[in-house]
Amino acid sequence: MPENHPRRRAFEMQKPRRTERAEPGRRRTERQIAADKRRREERAREGVVKKAGPKTPEHRMAPRAPGRVRVTTLIVDELARALKVILKFDGPADVLMKLFFKSNPQLGMRDRGIIAEGIYDALRRYGTLRAAMRPVHPDRAPKLAALAVLARQHGIEAISPAAIGSEEGPLKNVLAFDASKAPAHVRAELPQWMFDLIEAQYPDSQDLYRAMTEGAPLDLRVNLLKATREEVLAELEKNGVEALPTPLSPDGVRLPTKPGLTRWPIYKDGLVDVQDEGSQLIARLLTPRRREMVCDFCAGAGGKTLALGALMRSTGSLYAFDVNEKRLAGLAPRMRRAGLTNVHPIAIRSEQDQRVRRLNGKFDRVLVDAPCTGTGTLRRNPDLKWRLSPEELERINAIQKSVLASAAKLVKKGGRLVYATCSLLKRENQDVVEAFLAVNPGWRLVPVKEVFEQQGIHFGSGQLERFEGYMQLLPHVNNTDGFFAAVLERDE
Ligand SMILES: C[S@@+](CC[C@H](N)C(=O)[O-])C[C@H]1O[C@@H](n2cnc3c(N)ncnc32)[C@H](O)[C@@H]1O
Numbered sequence: 001m002p003e004n005h006p007r008r009r010a011f012e013m014q015k016p017r018r019t020e021r022a023e024p025g026r027r028r029t030e031r032q033i034a035a036d037k038r039r040r041e042e043r044a045r046e047g048v049v050k051k052a053g054p055k056t057p058e059h060r061m062a063p064r065a066p067g068r069v070r071v072t073t074l075i076v077d078e079l080a081r082a083l084k085v086i087l088k089f090d091g092p093a094d095v096l097m098k099l100f101f102k103s104n105p106q107l108g109m110r111d112r113g114i115i116a117e118g119i120y121d122a123l124r125r126y127g128t129l130r131a132a133m134r135p136v137h138p139d140r141a142p143k144l145a146a147l148a149v150l151a152r153q154h155g156i157e158a159i160s161p162a163a164i165g166s167e168e169g170p171l172k173n174v175l176a177f178d179a180s181k182a183p184a185h186v187r188a189e190l191p192q193w194m195f196d197l198i199e200a201q202y203p204d205s206q207d208l209y210r211a212m213t214e215g216a217p218l219d220l221r222v223n224l225l226k227a228t229r230e231e232v233l234a235e236l237e238k239n240g241v242e243a244l245p246t247p248l249s250p251d252g253v254r255l256p257t258k259p260g261l262t263r264w265p266i267y268k269d270g271l272v273d274v275q276d277e278g279s280q281l282i283a284r285l286l287t288p289r290r291r292e293m294v295c296d297f298c299a300g301a302g303g304k305t306l307a308l309g310a311l312m313r314s315t316g317s318l319y320a321f322d323v324n325e326k327r328l329a330g331l332a333p334r335m336r337r338a339g340l341t342n343v344h345p346i347a348i349r350s351e352q353d354q355r356v357r358r359l360n361g362k363f364d365r366v367l368v369d370a371p372c373t374g375t376g377t378l379r380r381n382p383d384l385k386w387r388l389s390p391e392e393l394e395r396i397n398a399i400q401k402s403v404l405a406s407a408a409k410l411v412k413k414g415g416r417l418v419y420a421t422c423s424l425l426k427r428e429n430q431d432v433v434e435a436f437l438a439v440n441p442g443w444r445l446v447p448v449k450e451v452f453e454q455q456g457i458h459f460g461s462g463q464l465e466r467f468e469g470y471m472q473l474l475p476h477v478n479n480t481d482g483f484f485a486a487v488l489e490r491d492e
Helices: 030-046 073-086 093-102 109-124 126-132 141-154 161-175 192-201 205-212 229-238 277-286 303-311 325-329 331-338 390-408 430-439 448-454
Strands: 018-023 026-029 218-222 252-255 272-274 293-296 317-322 343-347 363-369 411-421 443-446 484-490
Touching (some): 073 093, 073 109, 073 141, 073 161, 093 109, 109 126, 109 141, 126 141, 192 205, 218 277, 229 252, 252 277, 277 303, 277 363, 277 411, 277 448, 293 303, 303 317, 303 331, 303 363, 317 325, 325 331, 331 343, 363 390, 390 411, 390 430, 411 430, 430 443, 448 484
Parallel strands (some): 293 317, 363 411
Antiparallel strands (some): 018 026, 218 252, 218 272, 411 484, 443 484
């Protein structure tokens, strides 16, 4: 993002002027001084006794026991400041959150955790939040929204009365909102158009909506070039981190809490990478073998490339294409960390690029992890649902069809292609594959169940059968993101 990009300035513009020199070489802002003063006053008023905080990283972001959270004026004010920018939905929330916390170095770990959870909750349940908030002056709306979110999460009694101040009446009105009388798409916390598409597809939609408003676990993939799953589980246990093997992926580990993993040796030394179990299963569906020619057509920063490379035991050739040069640049350091030497990242101009066409008919396996709406990842990226539109779906859909057509030409006779998305929508999934098969009679659909069972991966009864040869993972069924995949084989 360029230095003068409006998003970069989103929080800086609201930064107060520097005034006083607190100690040599370290200036403090008016905001910091005021925040410290407020904190001291609140602590005194609320009788908070300063205790040593939890030391281990896994405890820092661990869910707090109900009734133990104290929501201070600082938390309310800072959450309001963040929501004022993020709820405009003119940029990805994760980027804006990063900028917000960067602009706020004085915030402690505990306050950051509460504010981050508040932002996620506001985004996940923005439908009912907006419906519950009566028209209010725009200057007051962010604070009222922040109070409502924090009260929904922790209870109104957890909030310092000083922080509520004159908003007590409006806050009680918001909390009294009866969501059961709201329209169905509001109750589902989705925009109407997306609700209509999902509703038409999933008979168990109510469970799906509920799961999409909850948090996601942290999944790791063990890099089999460097460690076994048992070794990683033992190392986590030794450090007091709760972890379990993922139910389906043979290389996965699931952590119910979110430790500061990137500082740990097992991460730094490339023994594990962060990857949803669903992504791990997509790499498994391609079943790349040693010494094969494999292509990851939409590699991005290489999450699935690394999984494929490890399955190939770093042999053969693994081409990683992407049109986004910057994203692809993230792959090189990850490859080094993972100890992979068989990956060739290539930035392409489009799916029609000359460098792609020169390789037609050369690959044993091709993965198309297509650009998509990301509707399967709403637990992690809840802002997406409010930022997407039917027009954007149309645009992405055209790219998906064109990328699949080009990528398929790379596959040699007898070779395989996996088309995957992290979308819940049939339009981006089954419809794209069926349109492809209709005009490419030399290709056939290989049932995913067959491919998984050959690798000893067994889904629960009916979980795959209901999608008739395809894979559609669902958060409420598999506790993964909502991934789709189809395995296609070229017969002639
Ligand atoms: C779902 S993301 C890929 C994520 C990645 N495979 C991973 O596991 O982290 C889709 C990627 O497709 C890329 N993309 C978009 N249009 C493309 C095209 N025409 N050809 C190749 N890649 C494209 C995007 O830049 C994006 O990185």
